[in-house]
Amino acid sequence: MLSACKTTRKVVEVHPVSVKLKGADVIQVFDSVMQYSFNYEYLSAKASVDYTDKKGETKSFDVNLRVRKDSAIWVNITPLLGIEVARVLIRKDSIMVLDRVNKVCMRRSFDFLEEMFKSKISFEILQALIVGNYFPYQKSEKIKSLYEEDPYVILSTLNKRQTKRIQEEKDPTKPIIQDFWIDGNYRIVKSRITDEKVDRWLEASYKNFREVSGYLFPGNMVMTISGSSPTIMSIAYSKVSTGEALSMPFTVPEKYEMK
Numbered sequence: 001m002l003s004a005c006k007t008t009r010k011v012v013e014v015h016p017v018s019v020k021l022k023g024a025d026v027i028q029v030f031d032s033v034m035q036y037s038f039n040y041e042y043l044s045a046k047a048s049v050d051y052t053d054k055k056g057e058t059k060s061f062d063v064n065l066r067v068r069k070d071s072a073i074w075v076n077i078t079p080l081l082g083i084e085v086a087r088v089l090i091r092k093d094s095i096m097v098l099d100r101v102n103k104v105c106m107r108r109s110f111d112f113l114e115e116m117f118k119s120k121i122s123f124e125i126l127q128a129l130i131v132g133n134y135f136p137y138q139k140s141e142k143i144k145s146l147y148e149e150d151p152y153v154i155l156s157t158l159n160k161r162q163t164k165r166i167q168e169e170k171d172p173t174k175p176i177i178q179d180f181w182i183d184g185n186y187r188i189v190k191s192r193i194t195d196e197k198v199d200r201w202l203e204a205s206y207k208n209f210r211e212v213s214g215y216l217f218p219g220n221m222v223m224t225i226s227g228s229s230p231t232i233m234s235i236a237y238s239k240v241s242t243g244e245a246l247s248m249p250f251t252v253p254e255k256y257e258m259k
Helices: 026-035 111-117 123-131 160-167
Strands: 042-052 058-068 072-078 086-091 094-099 104-108 145-149 152-156 177-182 188-195 200-212 215-225 231-242
Antiparallel strands (some): 058 072, 145 152
């Protein structure tokens, strides 16, 4: 089945070209970002991951990733020795983790990820973060303003008046802020969620975009979760492809304990 999904890996040099703003407004730029989002039905990828926890300890491992858009995310995790240690199946309402080392299968809600990342995480947010697409952190929130930060522009959920009040530290409500840095190809090179109430922010940055099936896909991603000691996850993608339907096998052996 995987052989039918041949990889398209033409590397595209994405220079920091300024977005042309003359005559453009927030809606026009946002619509362009949506138009050039990475589009797929099924996605397959391999990646190398470096995960640095709050103690500063780094673990490295490889993953095989399969995604069916708006349906499921399947992850196979192997250390450097190449033996599977865990398998994860994420659906819109649940997370299943098959721990092959301890012979345990865990079923969790998205509270599990929210506790891990100390931030609100939904299936929609997770699948957008994987490919570098736009996502609304708060469903009722909309993009309201546009700023220039050469060579990029920033789309923000704050309007001009709110920005001024926050800069002057006169806004007691301290709203959650969501910002997106947009490059000359209308791809997101950085997204950031800032929650001043709890003094926390989450940031995802992307680089080394390549062409996959006619769309630009980020070759590298770094996710940083702030705190007194930040958590950092660095992902280097390889063998990215889109194509026909992919299976997402997840069978729990009889001797495994359910938790």
